[in-house]
Amino acid sequence: MKIELYQGNEAVAYGALRAGVSFYGGYPITPSSEIAEIMARELPKRDGVFIQMEDEISSLAACIGARIAGRKSMTATSGPGFSLMQEHVGYAAMAEVPVVIVDAMRGGPSTGLPTRTSQGDIMQARWGTHGDHAVVALMPSTVEEAFYLTIDAVNISERLRLPAVVLTDEILSHMREKVVVDREVEIWEREPEIKKGERYFPFDDDNVYGTGIIPFGKGQRYHITGLVHRKDGFPSNDPEVAKKNLDRFKKKIEDNIDLLTDIEFYNTDDAEVLYVGVGTAARAVKEVVDVLRKRGIKIGLFRPKIVWPFPGHELKKFDGKVSHVIVPELNQGQLVQEVERHFKTSMVSRLNRYDGELFTFDELLNGTLNIIKS
Amino acid sequence: MAKKKDVKVNINYDFCKKCEICVRICPTNVFALRSDGYPEVVHEEECIDCGLCQTHCPDFAVWIQHNEEEIEHPMWDYLRRENQPSVWCPGCGIGIIFQSLLRQIKVQGIPKDKIAFVSGIGCTGRMPGYADFNTIHTTHGRALAFATGIKLANPELKVIAVLGDGDGLAIGGNHLIHAARRNIDITAILVNNFNYGMTGGQVSPTTPEDSYTTTSPYGQLEPFFDTAKLAIGAGANFVGRATTYHVPIMDKLIKEALSTKGFSLVEVLSHCPTYYGRLNHIPSPFDMLNWQKKMVTRKDEEGKYKIGVLHKGDRVSLTERIEELKKRAKNGK
Ligand SMILES: Cc1ncc(C[n+]2csc(CCOP(=O)(O)OP(=O)(O)O)c2C)c(N)n1
Numbered sequence: 254m255k256i257e258l259y260q261g262n263e264a265v266a267y268g269a270l271r272a273g274v275s276f277y278g279g280y281p282i283t284p285s286s287e288i289a290e291i292m293a294r295e296l297p298k299r300d301g302v303f304i305q306m307e308d309e310i311s312s313l314a315a316c317i318g319a320r321i322a323g324r325k326s327m328t329a330t331s332g333p334g335f336s337l338m339q340e341h342v343g344y345a346a347m348a349e350v351p352v353v354i355v356d357a358m359r360g361g362p363s364t365g366l367p368t369r370t371s372q373g374d375i376m377q378a379r380w381g382t383h384g385d386h387a388v389v390a391l392m393p394s395t396v397e398e399a400f401y402l403t404i405d406a407v408n409i410s411e412r413l414r415l416p417a418v419v420l421t422d423e424i425l426s427h428m429r430e431k432v433v434v435d436r437e438v439e440i441w442e443r444e445p446e447i448k449k450g451e452r453y454f455p456f457d458d459d460n461v462y463g464t465g466i467i468p469f470g471k472g473q474r475y476h477i478t479g480l481v482h483r484k485d486g487f488p489s490n491d492p493e494v495a496k497k498n499l500d501r502f503k504k505k506i507e508d509n510i511d512l513l514t515d516i517e518f519y520n521t522d523d524a525e526v527l528y529v530g531v532g533t534a535a536r537a538v539k540e541v542v543d544v545l546r547k548r549g550i551k552i553g554l555f556r557p558k559i560v561w562p563f564p565g566h567e568l569k570k571f572d573g574k575v576s577h578v579i580v581p582e583l584n585q586g587q588l589v590q591e592v593e594r595h596f597k598t599s600m601v602s603r604l605n606r607y608d609g610e611l612f613t614f615d616e617l618l619n620g621t622l623n624i625i626k627s
Numbered sequence: 628m629a630k631k632k633d634v635k636v637n638i639n640y641d642f643c644k645k646c647e648i649c650v651r652i653c654p655t656n657v658f659a660l661r662s663d664g665y666p667e668v669v670h671e672e673e674c675i676d677c678g679l680c681q682t683h684c685p686d687f688a689v690w691i692q693h694n695e696e697e698i699e700h701p702m703w704d705y706l707r708r709e710n711q712p713s714v715w716c717p718g719c720g721i722g723i724i725f726q727s728l729l730r731q732i733k734v735q736g737i738p739k740d741k742i743a744f745v746s747g748i749g750c751t752g753r754m755p756g757y758a759d760f761n762t763i764h765t766t767h768g769r770a771l772a773f774a775t776g777i778k779l780a781n782p783e784l785k786v787i788a789v790l791g792d793g794d795g796l797a798i799g800g801n802h803l804i805h806a807a808r809r810n811i812d813i814t815a816i817l818v819n820n821f822n823y824g825m826t827g828g829q830v831s832p833t834t835p836e837d838s839y840t841t842t843s844p845y846g847q848l849e850p851f852f853d854t855a856k857l858a859i860g861a862g863a864n865f866v867g868r869a870t871t872y873h874v875p876i877m878d879k880l881i882k883e884a885l886s887t888k889g890f891s892l893v894e895v896l897s898h899c900p901t902y903y904g905r906l907n908h909i910p911s912p913f914d915m916l917n918w919q920k921k922m923v924t925r926k927d928e929e930g931k932y933k934i935g936v937l938h939k940g941d942r943v944s945l946t947e948r949i950e951e952l953k954k955r956a957k958n959g960k
């Protein structure tokens with residue numbers, strides 16, 4: 254067993270390298286900058302390419318370009334940069350180009366609290382760009398998870414040809430924990446094979462997931478656009494084509510929901526009270542669960558590691574089985590809006606902190622007791 | 628009467644958009660206008676094979692045939708013909724620039740598989756969709772940012788980007804500056820039609836002072852960008868300027884740009900008859916070509932656009948430097 258003591262940002266960077274990322278384009282921003290620094294140092298040694306672009310718009314553009322030219326690509330940023338990237342999140346979704354974006358969340362809006370933590374970008378990760386689109390977002394809560402979920406993000410984005418977002422936060426980015434780095438992982442690598450004389454349709458329904466993508470320069474001279482397009486990549490205004498185009502994004506997620514469901518169930522079997530928590534906010538929740546269990550309260554934690562698509566199909570099984578659902582978040586209440594949709598009888602409550610600090614144990618404990626008593 | 632040259636003049640009526648450029652540009656009146664607005668070859672024997680009709684046809688519809696093989700337009704194999712006719716208005720200058728680019732790619736024998744052809748959004752941005760290369764139509768202003776990623780990821784690819792004037796100088800101006808500064812191996816062709824064609828003729832960073840656009844109805848107040856100076860100042864290795872009238876100069880510049888190591892930029896002053904021309908009282912494509920003749924100079928003249936080669940540098944390209952860095956990094960230096 255090989256163990257490293259990694260900072261969260263290191264775990265993300267080394268996870269990406271392990272997953273085969275060989276291109277990084279980015280623009281520095283706290284609290285993500287160490288990821289860029291590590292990539293700048295490590296990539297050239299491994300035949301990879303690092304470039305510091307002139308802003309985040311061009312960073313994600315360069316990553317998409319690099320992926321089309323054959324390299325797995327990643328960028329990392331924080332809220333202000335993630336906002337700038339949004340047009341290209343939509344482009345990657347529309348053009349079905351795999352790419353990974355790490356958003357180390359900090360207090361917002363705007364420049365906000367650069368050195369403090371937050372979970373204020375949960376909704377931006379889902380709906381930051383305009384239009385209906387497919388996107389996946391993963392949320393680690395430990396440094397080791399940051400390592401492995403970054404690998405998952407690369408694999409998923411490659412496999413489904415969509416942008417994948419890793420949502421970390423200032424605390425996770427900068428804390429150090431041990432990481433077992435040699436767990437077995439599958440690295441997804443595939444390229445469609447086109448028989449001689451056959452034409453490649455890069456946007457054919459059969460070709461958009463599970464087949465990979467043929468990069469530029471390999472003899473398939475196809476077209477990519479952010480416009481609604483036919484299976485050959487050329488733009489079209491035909492309503493039927495438009496609908497088909499968008500339906501596929503939806504189907505990509507629906508057809509692969511098993512691949513996209515990753516949940517930690519912590520003491521949920523007999524739970525009467527259920528936390529739904531993600532990322533670093535869920536860390537202290539576990540401690541509270543342990544303590545309340547000792548006091549005889551049947552409480553558990555439902556923790557999606559993939560937040561988008563939100564695993565409503567799993568969560569709604571708790572409707573009626575638990576009396577209370579509590580959603581602790583480091584924002585004014587974003588995930589809770591998604592959680593509420595899945596409960597008809599159980600009561601959903603929120604616990605929020607948005608001053609740049611993590612929940613304290615006491616705060617969670619007392620907040621929980623107040624909710625249960627009422 | 629004996630033929631002046633033993634050639635055949637062809638018109639592809641499937642591609643022709645009745646812009647009349649061929650009819651009016653021919654010095655020997657080979658063409659006449661039919662009552663339905665299409666050109667017709669009426670005096671083939673007068674053809675002196677000057678090529679003007681062919682190079683100035685924005686739609687690859689007219690060509691001069693010299694032998695039995697040339698039964699199709701010389702650029703036929705480089706076009707995605709199923710996508711013709713293009714979205715461009717009749718007589719638009721973009722097609723003339725497109726043809727010049729394809730011609731130089733053909734002359735240089737660059738394999739089609741090795742070309743990555745990148746654009747942003749705008750009328751100009753539609754060019755890659757018509758070319759039989761690896762093509763990508765990106766977002767407004769960001770062609771060079773995508774192109775940078777493509778080139779860095781696979782230096783074997785010949786990366787060509789086309790930019791509109793709004794695309795390359797307003798929303799994407801920063802990327803132009805930085806691509807030039809990095810001196811990355813990309814050839815950029817900036818189609819300067821003095822306005823925003825795609826969105827209906829709004830003012831652009833290159834709109835001449837006092838001229839009219841839909842968002843400068845009282846005349847443009849702001850001075851315009853000198854694209855070439857900007858690129859030279861930022862560090863490009865090759866910079867030139869031509870117009871859609873001066874096709875031989877454009878050909879030469881694009882050829883040089885394509886063989887330059889590092890960043891090369893060719894600005895082509897283009898005519899947009901539909902918006903810029905109409906709003907400034909030069910509505911016909913052919914008259915706009917003539918108007919361009921008057922706007923430019925080969926020397927340094929105040930108030931005119933200088934055309935020709937404007938700069939040649941010999942800075943090492945980023946692509947070369949990265950390859951060298953990889954060697955150093957592997958040796959731990
Ligand atoms: C982010 C963004 N803003 C605005 C637009 C709308 N838009 C499309 S093309 C264009 C301007 C085109 O002008 P130019 O770049 O000069 O190209 P031309 O059409 O003249 O070739 C604009 C503003 C857009 N597509 N994206």
Ligand SMILES: [Mg+2]
Nearest residue numbers: 791792822824
């Ligand atoms: Mg323009």
